Amino acid sequence: MAAETEYEPVIGLEIHVQLKTRTKMFCGCELSFGDPPNTHTCPRCLGLPGTLPVINAQAVHYGIMIGLALGSQIAARSQFHRKNYFYPDLPKGYQISQYDVPLCSGGRLGEVRIHRVHLEEDAAKLVHAGSSGRIHGAERSAVDFNRGGTPLAEIVTEPDLRSAEAAREWLTLLRTTLRAIGVSDVNMEEGSLRCDANVSLRPVGSSELGTKTELKNMNSFRFLAQGIRAEVERQTELLRSGRPVQQETLHFDPASGSLTPLRSKEEAHDYRYFPEPDLVPLEATAEMIDAARAQLPELPSARAERFAGALGLPAERARELAFRPELGDFFEVALAADAGAEPAALANWMQTLVERLGDGADPASSLVTPQAFASLVAMVSEKAISRDAGREVIELLVAEGGDPGTIVEREGLGAISADDDSLSAVVAAALAADPAAAEQVRSGNMKAMGPLVGYVMRETKGRADGGEINRLIREQLGL
Numbered sequence: 001m002a003a004e005t006e007y008e009p010v011i012g013l014e015i016h017v018q019l020k021t022r023t024k025m026f027c028g029c030e031l032s033f034g035d036p037p038n039t040h041t042c043p044r045c046l047g048l049p050g051t052l053p054v055i056n057a058q059a060v061h062y063g064i065m066i067g068l069a070l071g072s073q074i075a076a077r078s079q080f081h082r083k084n085y086f087y088p089d090l091p092k093g094y095q096i097s098q099y100d101v102p103l104c105s106g107g108r109l110g111e112v113r114i115h116r117v118h119l120e121e122d123a124a125k126l127v128h129a130g131s132s133g134r135i136h137g138a139e140r141s142a143v144d145f146n147r148g149g150t151p152l153a154e155i156v157t158e159p160d161l162r163s164a165e166a167a168r169e170w171l172t173l174l175r176t177t178l179r180a181i182g183v184s185d186v187n188m189e190e191g192s193l194r195c196d197a198n199v200s201l202r203p204v205g206s207s208e209l210g211t212k213t214e215l216k217n218m219n220s221f222r223f224l225a226q227g228i229r230a231e232v233e234r235q236t237e238l239l240r241s242g243r244p245v246q247q248e249t250l251h252f253d254p255a256s257g258s259l260t261p262l263r264s265k266e267e268a269h270d271y272r273y274f275p276e277p278d279l280v281p282l283e284a285t286a287e288m289i290d291a292a293r294a295q296l297p298e299l300p301s302a303r304a305e306r307f308a309g310a311l312g313l314p315a316e317r318a319r320e321l322a323f324r325p326e327l328g329d330f331f332e333v334a335l336a337a338d339a340g341a342e343p344a345a346l347a348n349w350m351q352t353l354v355e356r357l358g359d360g361a362d363p364a365s366s367l368v369t370p371q372a373f374a375s376l377v378a379m380v381s382e383k384a385i386s387r388d389a390g391r392e393v394i395e396l397l398v399a400e401g402g403d404p405g406t407i408v409e410r411e412g413l414g415a416i417s418a419d420d421d422s423l424s425a426v427v428a429a430a431l432a433a434d435p436a437a438a439e440q441v442r443s444g445n446m447k448a449m450g451p452l453v454g455y456v457m458r459e460t461k462g463r464a465d466g467g468e469i470n471r472l473i474r475e476q477l478g479l
Contacts, residue, residue, distance in 0.1 A: 007201040007239060009232045010209060011167050012115075012159035015174065016152050017184045018122065018192035019062045024149035025121040026053030026096060033190050037127070037144035045149035047092030052278050055080075059151035060103070062183040063119045064284060064292040066153050067104030069181050069299055070114045074284050078103045078118075080276040088143055089124040096121050097154075099273040103284070109177065110301060112170050113158040124148035125191075147191075153183070159198065159209065164228035168221050171195060176300045176323045188219050195224055199231045201239060210235075211245040215252050216262065227252035230259055303328060311335075311343040321347060327354065330363040330370055339374035341381060349377045352391060356398045367401030368394075376404040386465050388457060389413040416463050423456075423464055427472040430455035442477045449473065 023030055027044035044051040067074050081099040102118035124145045155174070161167045175186045175193060186193040194217050200210035215231060218224040230252060235245050249262045298306075304322035307313045313321070321328045331350055335343060353373065357366055363373075376397070380390040385408055396407050408414055416423045430452045431438040440448035449470060456469045 005240070006204045007236055008204050009162055009164075009228070010159045010200045010202060010212075011161035011163075011228060012198045012212075013155075013157045013161070013167060013171065014196040014198065014214075015155040015157075015171070016122070016194045016196075017066070017155065017178060017186065019059050019151040019153055020182070020184050020192075021056055021058045021062070021151050023056060025056050025059055025119070025151040027149055029149065031150055032146070033192075035146060037142070037146060040146045041148070045091075046145060053096060053276070055279065055282065056151055059119060059153075060282065060284070061288070061292055062151075063103050063117065063153050064289055065181050065183055065296060066155070066178065067107065067117050068289070068293050068296060069177055070104070070107035070109050070117065070155070072104035072107035072114055072117055074289055075101060075103055075105065076284060077101070078282045078284070080119075080279045080282065081273045082276050083120075084272045085270075087123070088141070089126050089148065091124065091145065091148065095123065096276055096279070101281075103282070110170060110173055112160045115156040115158050117153055117155050120152050120154060122147055122150035122152050159200070164225040164232070167197065167228055168225040171221060171224060173300065173323060176325070180297055180300055180325060181295075188221070191219065194219060197224065197228050197231075199228055199235070200245070201232065201235045210239075211247050213245065213247065214249045215259075216249055218252060220254075223252065223254045226254055226257070227259075230257055234259055300325070300328075307343075307347075311347075313344060313347050317347050317351075321350065326362040326364060330373075334370035334374040334377075337371045337374040339371065339378045341374045341377035345377050345381050346374065349373070349380070349390070349394075352394055353398075356394050366398060368397045369401070372397060372402070372404055379404060379408070383415055383465055384408075385413055385415050386463055389415070389463055413463060415465055416460055423460070423468065424472055424476075426456050426459045426464070427452075427469065427476055429459070431473070431476060438477060441473065442479065 021031065024040075024045055027042050029040045029042050029045055032040060044053065064074055066072075078098060079101040080096055082094040083097045083099070084094040086093055097120035098118035102116045104117035105115075107114035107117075124143050125147045127142045127144055157170075161170060178184050178186045178193075184192055188194070196217065197215045198212045199215065200212035202208060202210045213231060213235070215227045218227050231250065238245055251260045251262050252258075253260065300322045304315075304318045307318035307322055307328075308315050311318075321331050327350060331346060334341070334346055353363060353368065354361070357363060357368075363370075376390060376393055379385050380387055385393065389408070392411070392413060393404050393407050396402075396411070397404065433455060434451055437448040437451045441452070452473055453466060453469050456464055457466075
């Protein structure tokens with residue numbers, strides 16, 4: 001019996017980013033999330049006859065910033081087009097977008113290549129009836145035009161991702177990068193970051209792409225990963241049973257885990273693109289590009305490389321700090337405090353601090369100052385206090401703030417000196433209390449050290465250094 005063919009996923013993402021401008025893409029209506037429906041509209045964004053679009057210069061500036069951050073080539077001359085389709089949330093019957101000459105082309109973020117970045121306007125928002133199926137006593141859907149015309153940057157990747165987890169991790173990096181450069185709130189819950197995934201399968205080892213499907217508008221990182229996994233499973237079952245994959249657009253329901261066809265997948269010709277007759281081509285001058293480049297901060301990926309290269313942090317720890325700016329900023333201020341703490345030790349203790357504060361917390365908003373944190377780490381590194389005592393001090397700093405030296409003195413947490421005879425006495429008591437463990441250690445079973453070290457730590461309230469305890473145990477057992 002022949003073995004079943006193994007397939008690998010091939011995944012590309014299309015990300016829509018709402019740009020953080022004051023007004024819409026082609027009119028002067030202010031942008032606002034959560035305001036009453038249809039209160040931010042005008043004849044221009046409603047597509048009324050006789051109105052003409054005007055390009056938002058700030059949106060162009062943000063688009064160039066995104067392109068530079070992703071290493072893209074900025075087009076000297078790009079073109080807006082009309083993308084024609086009919087839907088209730090599109091009042092003009094077309095969307096102003098960019099087609100064959102986008103603002104940005106190429107580039108890379110991490111291991112994923114960028115195909116293009118282009119500017120366009122958002123559609124309005126459909127508000128569907130709830131479970132009752134009725135709005136104001138009738139079965140209907142309503143349209144809120146506040147969002148219509150919001151500036152968008154669409155980022156399209158090459159199909160370089162190979163798993164749902166990789167897609168989720170990369171989208172997290174992209175969001176961190178966009179937030180760092182300040183072009184968007186990138187809040188998936190509010191819709192300022194929306195992601196579609198193109199998914200296909202091919203036999204392992206093949207270089208040809210399979211038939212792709214598109215998962216639309218997944219509004220959380222968790223749902224993105226769940227939807228991709230579900231679609232990979234669905235396509236795998238189809239291919240293994242000899243059935244073809246149809247090119248179509250799908251909706252993923254995270255509550256049921258089901259995938260529902262929305263429509264057959266459109267091709268470019270379905271939209272009947274043609275140049276927007278009311279807009280001249282967009283020229284990105286050297287001055288515009290220089291101005292955008294001057295506003296770029298250090299990017300998260302570059303920060304991670306610096307943490308790993310210049311500071312010698314492990315790559316994973318460097319990414320953890322760099323990809324969460326609030327952690328990276330706190331870490332760097334603590335390092336600059338010059339309290340004597342080494343970068344690697346500070347980075348390791350950052351993980352302990354985050355655990356005590358709670359996942360997602362910003363250390364800068366806590367009672368723990370970077371200076372106090374650096375002093376604590378230095379005290380542990382210098383063996384002025386034990387690691388267990390350091391963890392206790394962290395908890396007290398989180399609860400009440402203050403100076404770690406004062407806390408150590410007040411709580412009696414200072415380390416017991418190696419020259420202190422009382423530590424030798426406690427080690428002797430540990431050996432006497434557990435002769436079986438002592439004999440196992442004497443016979444070469446070092447795992448039996450655990451109960452003996454634990455005894456000493458309990459008796460000294462964590463003030464003894466683990467390495468010194470091990471040394472004294474060996475010494476007293478004649479090893």
